[in-house]
Amino acid sequence: AVVELVRELNPSGKVYIMEGSSVPTRFVMEKLNYTPEYIPGVDAILPIEEDSGAWKDYNSPGIVAVDLPDGLLHKKYYLNKKYKEADVLISLPCLKNHWHAAVTGAIKNVAIGATPGNIYGNSSTNPGRNSMVDHNSRRGDLHMWIHDFYKCRPVDFVIMDGLQGIQNGPTPCYEVSRTTRLSKDQMNMRLILAGRDAVAVDTVESLIMNWDPQSVKYLVFLNQSGLGNICPSAINVKGKKIDEIRKDFVGVRPPAGGHPIKKMTTPAFTYTGYEVQEGQAVFSLVPDECIVKMELCLNGDEPETVIITDFHRVAVDLSRLSPGENRVIIHAYDRFFNRVTKTFLVRTKSHVGQVKKDDLVVDQVREDVLSEVEG
Incomplete structure (x- = not known):
């Protein structure tokens, strides 16, 4: 489906599917029918460890060295040349958690999965990258690696498969998660997540699984490096709201941190009245300190205004009101x-361009507490 969408935009460009598995990738691709017959429109389906050159060949034309002076773990990394130089890079992860990284989504999908196995693999016959970085380091070596490798080549777009999520991820590994069967850990979510900001997509993924994104070190590192947003005030979620779809994903707490959200308090605010000032109806509110963002919707579901500061005063542009009854959410x-x-009903008694306070009637008609509170 993604190849078809790409071909609609660019019928003549080269499209590669690239993957790096923990076992020989070609074997996995054959098992999953990664072939031109099943995926028409693609120019090549490439196991990254094969396309990057021979074992430990640092001079291979299939790889490029990237200097990273501000790297958290290393100052140089090796990337597949096609991957690094692609005009557009799309990450296609699945919705799941991870016993080492806490959350594995768009970023870890490439920061581990796109590492050339011929350079970073366990051996010439085993492309698994378990030994390239200490996954169990409490200081977060794995998270520093993920930050660094992703920074070498950030992705341009993310399409996350959340039709079936996985708890006790990533496989699940039964020895680690102590579960008994895959079907027990499948989470029927029926979701597709997409966006340009991979950090924001993974943040939303984390919250859908009820894991705290601010406890996931590599998300925090990338946010601090300016490579994406982790704060809800900077993330606009379209479509389904997170509180409508979130579920508890059980998982092992990683050594370096990352934990599920065990208790969430419901945000609240009180409406105390309104004033008409300079063509605006200004609602006076008393907000909880925990509120980080407000959205104002007028006669529909799409936000007219996003407020990230001063939640005590929310202004409605009177020129946007229709004569008669308006619904403000x-x-x-x-x-x-x-x-x-x-939800408020705002009724106007005169032409909207001449509205005074006496010309408006504002009634709060509904309150919906939509958060999920857990003990």
């Missing part, structure tokens, strides 16, 4: 995207 979110929604 205010969503308030905390950092976990828990949400409280209040």
